[in-house]
Amino acid sequence: MKKLLFLALLITLTLKSSAQVETPKETPLLEFVMQLKVTLGDAYSCGETQHGQRTVIPITGGTFEGPKIKGTILNGGADYQLANTALNRTELEAIYCIKTDDEVCIHIRNKGIIYNGKDAEGNPTFYFKCAPQFEVPTDSKYAWLNNALFICSPEWSQNFKGIILNIWMVK
Numbered sequence: 001m002k003k004l005l006f007l008a009l010l011i012t013l014t015l016k017s018s019a020q021v022e023t024p025k026e027t028p029l030l031e032f033v034m035q036l037k038v039t040l041g042d043a044y045s046c047g048e049t050q051h052g053q054r055t056v057i058p059i060t061g062g063t064f065e066g067p068k069i070k071g072t073i074l075n076g077g078a079d080y081q082l083a084n085t086a087l088n089r090t091e092l093e094a095i096y097c098i099k100t101d102d103e104v105c106i107h108i109r110n111k112g113i114i115y116n117g118k119d120a121e122g123n124p125t126f127y128f129k130c131a132p133q134f135e136v137p138t139d140s141k142y143a144w145l146n147n148a149l150f151i152c153s154p155e156w157s158q159n160f161k162g163i164i165l166n167i168w169m170v171k
Protein backbone atom coordinates (compact mmCIF):
# COMPACT_ATOMS: atom_id res chain seq x y z
CA MET A 1 0.00 0.00 0.00
CA LYS A 2 2.87 2.40 0.83
CA LYS A 3 4.38 1.70 -2.59
CA LEU A 4 1.10 2.63 -4.31
CA LEU A 5 0.81 5.87 -2.32
CA PHE A 6 4.43 6.73 -3.09
CA LEU A 7 3.86 6.00 -6.81
CA ALA A 8 0.69 8.13 -6.88
CA LEU A 9 2.54 11.01 -5.16
CA LEU A 10 5.44 10.71 -7.60
CA ILE A 11 3.09 10.77 -10.61
CA THR A 12 1.22 13.79 -9.20
CA LEU A 13 4.45 15.73 -8.65
CA THR A 14 5.72 14.84 -12.10
CA LEU A 15 2.49 15.98 -13.76
CA LYS A 16 2.44 19.20 -11.74
CA SER A 17 6.03 20.09 -12.57
CA SER A 18 5.59 19.37 -16.28
CA ALA A 19 2.44 21.52 -16.44
CA GLN A 20 4.24 24.60 -15.15
CA VAL A 21 5.80 26.72 -17.85
CA GLU A 22 8.67 28.96 -16.98
CA THR A 23 8.85 32.46 -18.40
CA PRO A 24 11.43 32.51 -21.19
CA LYS A 25 14.73 34.07 -20.19
CA GLU A 26 14.97 36.16 -23.35
CA THR A 27 12.11 38.18 -24.81
CA PRO A 28 12.64 39.23 -28.43
CA LEU A 29 13.13 42.95 -28.94
CA LEU A 30 11.83 45.02 -31.83
CA GLU A 31 13.83 47.60 -33.76
CA PHE A 32 12.00 50.07 -36.02
CA VAL A 33 13.21 49.67 -39.62
CA MET A 34 11.01 51.82 -41.85
CA GLN A 35 7.65 53.35 -42.60
CA LEU A 36 6.15 52.87 -46.04
CA LYS A 37 3.49 55.22 -47.41
CA VAL A 38 1.92 53.08 -50.13
CA THR A 39 -0.37 54.55 -52.80
CA LEU A 40 -3.05 52.22 -54.11
CA GLY A 41 -5.11 51.87 -57.27
CA ASP A 42 -8.74 50.86 -57.47
CA ALA A 43 -9.42 47.44 -55.98
CA TYR A 44 -11.12 44.83 -58.14
CA SER A 45 -12.68 41.48 -57.34
CA CYS A 46 -12.08 38.15 -59.01
CA GLY A 47 -15.30 36.93 -57.38
CA GLU A 48 -15.97 34.00 -55.12
CA THR A 49 -13.34 31.35 -55.83
CA GLN A 50 -12.93 27.85 -54.43
CA HIS A 51 -10.76 29.44 -51.70
CA GLY A 52 -12.93 32.47 -50.89
CA GLN A 53 -13.59 36.00 -52.15
CA ARG A 54 -10.49 37.14 -54.08
CA THR A 55 -9.74 40.87 -54.22
CA VAL A 56 -6.71 42.53 -55.82
CA ILE A 57 -5.50 46.01 -54.84
CA PRO A 58 -2.87 47.46 -57.19
CA ILE A 59 0.17 49.11 -55.60
CA THR A 60 0.90 52.24 -57.62
CA GLY A 61 3.83 53.83 -55.78
CA GLY A 62 4.73 55.77 -52.68
CA THR A 63 7.73 56.42 -50.47
CA PHE A 64 9.52 54.79 -47.54
CA GLU A 65 11.94 55.97 -44.91
CA GLY A 66 13.72 54.61 -41.86
CA PRO A 67 16.88 55.23 -39.84
CA LYS A 68 19.10 53.32 -42.34
CA ILE A 69 17.03 53.31 -45.53
CA LYS A 70 14.99 55.64 -47.75
CA GLY A 71 13.45 55.59 -51.23
CA THR A 72 10.38 55.03 -53.38
CA ILE A 73 7.84 52.25 -53.84
CA LEU A 74 7.69 51.10 -57.44
CA ASN A 75 4.48 50.88 -59.44
CA GLY A 76 3.41 47.40 -60.50
CA GLY A 77 2.90 45.40 -57.33
CA ALA A 78 -0.38 44.31 -55.79
CA ASP A 79 -2.02 43.23 -52.56
CA TYR A 80 -3.83 39.93 -53.13
CA GLN A 81 -6.55 39.37 -50.54
CA LEU A 82 -8.60 36.26 -49.90
CA ALA A 83 -11.65 36.82 -47.67
CA ASN A 84 -13.57 34.16 -45.77
CA THR A 85 -16.69 36.09 -44.77
CA ALA A 86 -18.03 33.25 -42.61
CA LEU A 87 -14.94 33.55 -40.39
CA ASN A 88 -14.57 37.37 -40.68
CA ARG A 89 -10.99 36.70 -41.76
CA THR A 90 -8.92 37.89 -44.71
CA GLU A 91 -5.50 36.56 -45.68
CA LEU A 92 -3.35 38.89 -47.68
CA GLU A 93 -0.17 38.69 -49.67
CA ALA A 94 1.30 41.90 -51.03
CA ILE A 95 4.08 41.50 -53.60
CA TYR A 96 5.96 44.60 -54.71
CA CYS A 97 9.36 46.27 -55.11
CA ILE A 98 10.97 49.30 -53.57
CA LYS A 99 14.01 51.24 -54.73
CA THR A 100 16.39 52.97 -52.34
CA ASP A 101 17.69 56.49 -52.94
CA ASP A 102 21.01 54.92 -53.98
CA GLU A 103 19.27 52.77 -56.63
CA VAL A 104 19.11 49.37 -54.90
CA CYS A 105 15.99 47.44 -55.90
CA ILE A 106 14.40 45.35 -53.10
CA HIS A 107 11.65 42.77 -53.59
CA ILE A 108 9.07 42.41 -50.78
CA ARG A 109 6.55 39.65 -50.12
CA ASN A 110 4.32 40.67 -47.22
CA LYS A 111 1.88 38.07 -45.85
CA GLY A 112 -0.69 38.89 -43.22
CA ILE A 113 -4.05 38.45 -41.54
CA ILE A 114 -7.00 40.76 -41.07
CA TYR A 115 -9.52 39.51 -38.53
CA ASN A 116 -12.72 41.14 -37.31
CA GLY A 117 -13.78 39.21 -34.24
CA LYS A 118 -15.09 39.58 -30.72
CA ASP A 119 -13.32 39.45 -27.38
CA ALA A 120 -14.41 37.35 -24.37
CA GLU A 121 -17.04 39.97 -23.44
CA GLY A 122 -18.48 40.08 -26.98
CA ASN A 123 -16.94 43.44 -27.90
CA PRO A 124 -15.71 43.87 -31.49
CA THR A 125 -11.98 43.46 -32.09
CA PHE A 126 -9.79 44.21 -35.11
CA TYR A 127 -6.46 42.49 -35.84
CA PHE A 128 -4.25 43.39 -38.80
CA LYS A 129 -0.60 42.31 -38.80
CA CYS A 130 1.83 41.16 -41.49
CA ALA A 131 5.25 39.56 -41.80
CA PRO A 132 7.26 41.04 -44.68
CA GLN A 133 10.17 39.16 -46.22
CA PHE A 134 12.83 41.05 -48.12
CA GLU A 135 14.88 39.90 -51.09
CA VAL A 136 17.91 42.17 -51.38
CA PRO A 137 21.09 41.95 -53.47
CA THR A 138 23.66 40.24 -51.24
CA ASP A 139 26.40 42.70 -52.23
CA SER A 140 24.41 45.78 -51.12
CA LYS A 141 24.55 47.64 -47.82
CA TYR A 142 20.92 46.54 -47.26
CA ALA A 143 21.72 42.80 -47.34
CA TRP A 144 20.99 42.66 -43.58
CA LEU A 145 17.28 42.70 -44.55
CA ASN A 146 17.76 39.16 -45.97
CA ASN A 147 18.72 37.72 -42.60
CA ALA A 148 16.05 38.67 -40.09
CA LEU A 149 12.36 38.32 -39.36
CA PHE A 150 10.10 41.36 -39.54
CA ILE A 151 6.62 42.35 -38.42
CA CYS A 152 4.43 45.02 -39.89
CA SER A 153 1.54 46.99 -38.50
CA PRO A 154 -0.62 49.26 -40.65
CA GLU A 155 -2.01 52.67 -39.85
CA TRP A 156 -4.24 55.08 -41.69
CA SER A 157 -4.15 58.84 -41.92
CA GLN A 158 -6.72 61.37 -43.09
CA ASN A 159 -3.84 63.25 -44.76
CA PHE A 160 -2.66 60.32 -46.89
CA LYS A 161 -4.69 58.41 -49.47
CA GLY A 162 -3.29 54.90 -49.23
CA ILE A 163 -1.94 52.73 -46.45
CA ILE A 164 0.94 53.40 -44.08
CA LEU A 165 2.99 50.36 -43.03
CA ASN A 166 5.35 50.45 -40.05
CA ILE A 167 7.98 47.69 -40.07
CA TRP A 168 10.07 46.40 -37.16
CA MET A 169 12.87 43.84 -37.13
CA VAL A 170 12.65 41.10 -34.51
CA LYS A 171 16.00 41.11 -32.70
